[in-house]
Amino acid sequence: MKxxxxxxVTNDDGIDAPGLLSLIExxxxxxxxxxxxxxxxxxxxxxxxxxxxxxxxxxxxxxxGLTMYKCNGTPVxxxxxxxxxxxxxxxxxxxxxxxxxxxxxxxVIYSGTVAAALEGAMYGIPSVAFSIHxxxxxxxxxxxxxLIRKIVSxxxxxxxxxxxxxxxxxxKLPGDEIRGIRICRQAPAHWKDDYVEREDPFHRKxxxxxxxxxxxxxxEDTDEWALKNGYVSIVPVQVDFTDYPTIDMLKNxxx
Numbered sequence: 001m002k003x004x005x006x007x008x009v010t011n012d013d014g015i016d017a018p019g020l021l022s023l024i025e026x027x028x029x030x031x032x033x034x035x036x037x038x039x040x041x042x043x044x045x046x047x048x049x050x051x052x053x054x055x056x057x058x059x060x061x062x063x064x065g066l067t068m069y070k071c072n073g074t075p076v077x078x079x080x081x082x083x084x085x086x087x088x089x090x091x092x093x094x095x096x097x098x099x100x101x102x103x104x105x106x107x108v109i110y111s112g113t114v115a116a117a118l119e120g121a122m123y124g125i126p127s128v129a130f131s132i133h134x135x136x137x138x139x140x141x142x143x144x145x146x147l148i149r150k151i152v153s154x155x156x157x158x159x160x161x162x163x164x165x166x167x168x169x170x171x172k173l174p175g176d177e178i179r180g181i182r183i184c185r186q187a188p189a190h191w192k193d194d195y196v197e198r199e200d201p202f203h204r205k206x207x208x209x210x211x212x213x214x215x216x217x218x219x220e221d222t223d224e225w226a227l228k229n230g231y232v233s234i235v236p237v238q239v240d241f242t243d244y245p246t247i248d249m250l251k252n253x254x255x
Contacts, residue, residue: 012112097130143175
């Protein structure tokens, strides 16, 4: 008999995050599930690698069809070490998430959740990053399960191009109030950063990053519009950062 699909799962919120545990339960009957996730939260780590410390992996759970490990590294570390040292074959799909908080628009640049999926895509693994527009540890993940299963099923069936992953963002709504799924482009937006300056008891200055998110693009084909209007957004994200039109412009420079 053909082996069931090998489903690799990771995240950036850590091995105990409710979003990860919900994703595991959502896809558990769809194949053999192997999990390797950071032992602690790694939000905002983007594509960071551990290069100045050793990596340690510990098995935390094993039962029929499910094996879970934790690692002291980043989400990308987890994908890499799983592929090279833990898994006995190439996964049929890599799932990252479910992240607590959206990874729409410019947030894709900073996201460890998306970075793990991109790393999977670089190895030729069909990969999907899932995030929900809700930072609460008690976020309603269960009602989103049918939507997630649909996306996972279609990805397993149709695959994805090399070096491309899917960035999926789910609105903060009960499952039966979500209006559908939209294929989108990444909204051009950014963070207006600021740093709050304070002083510790020893009169040393320290800073807290703060600010607000600004999106001025109101078009109806972006991930930000989809989230705000009750849709799940799917943006195909590629590894290649090259801005091809600018190549022709640069060729006209006197260099």
